[in-house]
Amino acid sequence: MVNAHYTALDETATLRESSLRPASNRSSGPFRDIENSAPARQPILALEEITLSFGGVTAIANVDLAVQPGEIRAIIGPNGAGKSSLINVISGQYRPDAGHIRLNGKAYAQVPTEKAARLGIARTFQNLALFKGLTVLENVMTGLAFQRRSTFVGQAFASPRARREEREARERARQIIEFLHLGHVHDQLAGSLPYGLQKRVELARALAPDPQILLLDEPMAGMTATEKQEMAGFVRAAQVDYGTTIILIEHDIGVVMGLSDQIAVLDYGRKIADGPPAEVRANQAVIDAYLGVAREGHQEAGA
Numbered sequence: 001m002v003n004a005h006y007t008a009l010d011e012t013a014t015l016r017e018s019s020l021r022p023a024s025n026r027s028s029g030p031f032r033d034i035e036n037s038a039p040a041r042q043p044i045l046a047l048e049e050i051t052l053s054f055g056g057v058t059a060i061a062n063v064d065l066a067v068q069p070g071e072i073r074a075i076i077g078p079n080g081a082g083k084s085s086l087i088n089v090i091s092g093q094y095r096p097d098a099g100h101i102r103l104n105g106k107a108y109a110q111v112p113t114e115k116a117a118r119l120g121i122a123r124t125f126q127n128l129a130l131f132k133g134l135t136v137l138e139n140v141m142t143g144l145a146f147q148r149r150s151t152f153v154g155q156a157f158a159s160p161r162a163r164r165e166e167r168e169a170r171e172r173a174r175q176i177i178e179f180l181h182l183g184h185v186h187d188q189l190a191g192s193l194p195y196g197l198q199k200r201v202e203l204a205r206a207l208a209p210d211p212q213i214l215l216l217d218e219p220m221a222g223m224t225a226t227e228k229q230e231m232a233g234f235v236r237a238a239q240v241d242y243g244t245t246i247i248l249i250e251h252d253i254g255v256v257m258g259l260s261d262q263i264a265v266l267d268y269g270r271k272i273a274d275g276p277p278a279e280v281r282a283n284q285a286v287i288d289a290y291l292g293v294a295r296e297g298h299q300e301a302g303a
């Protein structure tokens with residue numbers, strides 16, 4: 001049973017070389033050359049002994065995590081393992097009971113949510129959180145609102161600064177829309193698009209401000225296999241073309257194995273494995289915890 005599952009994983013592992021990858025944006029985007037940069041010495045993000053409980057439930061138990069700049073790090077685990085809680089700690093929604101979050105070396109007991117965007121953190125949500133009555137372009141522009149320095153009055157009366165910022169935001173939003181192959185729907189209402197495209201608009205909005213760290217909470221949930229492959233190609237392209245560090249939660253193990261540089265595995269709030277896909281795939285604790293079917297298989301074998 002387990003072997004059959006792993007065969008399926010191997011088939012999807014070719015995503016890394018996906019021909020669905022969008023065209024390079026190096027010439028026009030705010031590209032950071034990750035290929036030529038010196039080896040990373042300091043993680044861009046480090047979680048240190050993070051613990052978080054809800055009443056009597058321990059959602060995260062003493063978890064350490066070090067993420068290097070420019071990597072794609074998956075966080076996987078069975079339902080209720082603590083994945084979303086961890087993302088919410090990184091984005092500042094939750095304050096851990098113990099431990100620190102270190103961003104570019106600076107330690108926080110809680111990431112200040114109001115400053116998360118300025119600290120270079122962007123995220124998408126498990127459930128769609130778009131403005132359905134706004135166009136795709138308008139939705140993507142909302143991802144840039146925090147960067148505008150003109151006052152409300154300045155915007156209301158279209159001061160020169162406000163007009164310039166509006167123009168720049170529109171231009172940047174258009175770039176990202178093209179990058180994610182959404183140009184043909186830029187003027188359509190987000191709510192009128194098929195689900196897979198709406199998820200891509202969410203990605204566009206999160207990418208618009210050129211975040212250092214992008215948190216993706218189940219970016220492929222509810223998608224068809226083809227849509228998942230497309231999305232995986234776009235996530236990889238964001239890493240390669242923009243140098244974005246990406247942390248993602250995803251239940252589709254095949255996608256995770258093909259897309260991630262490193263995978264951390266949670267089970268009952270504890271981190272039980274952390275390493276490259278091949279290592280995690282062969283880890284017995286992961287097989288036991290994540291693939292419940294494996295346990296069943298061992299019992300049968302021992303019977």
Ligand SMILES: Nc1ncnc2c1ncn2[C@@H]1O[C@H](COP(=O)(O)OP(=O)(O)OP(=O)(O)O)[C@@H](O)[C@H]1O
Nearest residue numbers: 054057058059077078079080081082083084085086
């Ligand atoms: N706001 C909350 N209030 C109370 N308990 C919570 C809250 N959020 C999470 N939990 C509990 O914490 C544990 C971890 O939940 P979390 O949602 O982080 O897991 P998950 O790995 O993301 O699960 P899933 O894959 O089902 O989304 C679970 O037992 C959950 O019931």
